[in-house]
Amino acid sequence: MNFHPSRAAGLDRLEAFLPHTGADYARTRNHDHGTGRSNVSQLSPWLHAGLLSEREVLERTLDAHSRADADKFVSEVFWRVYFKGYLEQRPTIWRVFCEARSDALAALSENAGRAKAYAEATEGRTGIPAFDHWACELIETGYLHNHARMWFASIWIFTLKLDWTLGADFFLRHLMDGDAASNTLSWRWVAGLHTKGKTYQARASNIEQYTAEHPKGPLAADGLSDEAEALEEEQEHQRRDLDLPETKPGSPLDDRYALLLHDEAAHHAPLCLPHAPALVIGAARPDARSPEPVGDRARAFAHGAVESGVADARQAFDCAGTVWTDEGELVQLLESRDVTQIVTGHIPTGWTRDVLQPKLTSLPDDIAVTQLLPDLHRLTWPHARAGFFRVKKEIDCVLGGIGVAEG
Ligand SMILES: Cc1cc2nc3c(=O)[nH]c(=O)nc-3n(C[C@H](O)[C@H](O)[C@H](O)COP(=O)(O)OP(=O)(O)OC[C@H]3O[C@@H](n4cnc5c(N)ncnc54)[C@H](O)[C@@H]3O)c2cc1C
CATH class of the missing domain: 3.40.50.620 (HUPs)
Known part of the structure; x- marks a missing residue:
């Protein structure tokens, strides 16, 4: 996969993946086949950088597939927009994350055991083969499959018992698509902080099943914790009203x-x-x-x-x-x-x-x-107040509102 950082390369990747954005994607997306993967789009670095817009990805997808066949792919693109809107309405999540990360980094220098565990995790030396593989893949390629991100975060938090903010920071530093909203909120989701009390638990059997086609064979992850007790936090992140910028300039732009x-x-x-x-x-x-x-x-x-x-x-x-x-x-x-x-x-x-x-x-x-701000975001963000289901219910209305339709 050639992640060339230009709009032309992003458009090429979009066209190449379009045939798979329909039923194929829904059926195969959870499998992590390793770096030769072709079952997910890998468009996230271009989307994150704004070299491609979510709108054009959705438009081309619905040119190629029926709305029903493309439902899963369309929903995933909306997850990105949802997370952006959610963080915009709860910016204290980002501020508190930055403060907690500084504290956790400082604590490493005061605790040799914790510093060793952190170094082993970020250098792929924990002895859990699947985890170590993903740590190295992330550093070498700047990308990880979604399922690998979920497993990795879960093992980091519940088996290795490392501070979640340091794991989120490790992703931010290495992912080409590293995104303050999708990354912070996904780590919080795994930890049971986004949907309060509901965590994501990685299991060796699930990892083995969904990495069965991996070039190195199914990835092993024995010895994972069977418990994934939700983390808790003191701070309530109050929602603030959105103050949305315009889609088009409100008054004529200066000539210069x-x-x-x-x-x-x-x-x-x-x-x-x-x-x-x-x-x-x-x-x-x-x-x-x-x-x-x-x-x-x-x-x-x-x-x-x-x-x-x-x-x-x-x-x-x-x-x-x-x-x-x-x-x-x-x-x-x-x-x-x-x-x-x-x-x-x-x-x-x-x-x-x-x-x-x-x-x-x-x-x-x-x-x-x-x-x-794109009209897609302006129409979606007011629904990104709580769980994703509110956004999901509005997807067709938003698509209609921005003039994107199937066929
Ligand atoms: C712990 C963790 C950390 C993550 N950190 C980031 C991050 O920093 N930046 C980032 O863009 N995504 C992040 N994600 C979400 C998701 O893993 C990636 O967007 C996706 O794997 C990108 O690969 P793709 O382009 O092949 O996705 P595809 O499966 O092809 O999906 C198409 C597009 O939909 C969007 N998308 C898909 N799944 C998600 C999702 N679960 N959440 C939000 N948007 C999604 C992406 O923009 C993606 O490019 C994270 C997920 C987890 C569990």
Whole structure:
């Protein structure tokens, strides 16, 4: 599988996988065949980076299959949108995760036994063959199958009894698709914190069954804990009202506006801009994912996505392009090009907002910043208040609302 960080490569992967987004996907998606897999799309790095939009994935899927045949694949894409909307309404989950992760990292340096167990887990040396295999696969490839992510998180929490925030951090640092919402909330789901009290328990027989076609043979995981008691937390994460950015700019854009491309909105195509920007600015910040070192695959994909996004925008709009690094002064960059407005894809809760928002809010008042949110998210997020079932019930209504239909 070639994970090239460009929109063209993402579109190629989408077209190649389209024949499998129907009944095939529902039947086979839970099997992890190893790195030669072809039963899941592996589109998540492109979706996370905003090189592809959820809308176009859904549109092409329903061009190729009936709504009924594509139900499972469509639902999975909506899980991504659901998690984004849920975290947006409960941003304290991200803040508390970051604080707990800092505490857990500090605790490692004070406890040699815990530090050893953490090193063994993240270096694939626990002695549980399946777990060790996935730890190495994650570091080497920057991707893991969904079922492997579930098993891995469950073993991390309930068998190895390591802090869940350190496991979530390990994923964030190495997954090319590492996403503050899907990752944090999935780890919380496994731990029994998302659906309170309901945990996910990995079982050796289930792992063996669903990895039967693995090139190394079924993966073994003897000695897993038979108990998966839900974790508890003190903090209640109150829901806050959504304050949604527009899908299209509310007022005409300045003639000389700058398009800002970032880790989660690295391409202009999904933004449907009304006219060309004067300048395109690339701001990739993968190292902000964690205080610990970020993996090569994840970092290279994020930088490559923004670089290819800048190159595509320069070509499409015949405009200037530049890179804004963390040390660089944005205001000088804008002034040197006579730019007074920035337009960017939505900057979601997570490290992308943590690192970019303070810089944007400290710009002089005469520089306007306009964020754009896809209509799919605008229509889905109000339903992402509690469990996924509310979103699931609204999928057809949302698809109708954005003009995506089968056939
Ligand atoms: C512990 C854990 C951590 C995870 N961390 C992340 C993460 O950091 N980033 C991330 O994008 N996904 C995460 N997921 C969700 C899911 O595992 C991946 O989205 C999926 O495996 C990506 O592979 P794919 O593109 O081949 O998916 P496919 O099965 O082909 O699905 C198509 C698309 O639907 C979306 N999707 C599928 N399953 C899920 C799901 N369970 N939750 C949310 N969206 C889904 C993805 O955007 C995916 O690209 C995590 C799941 C678990 C259990």
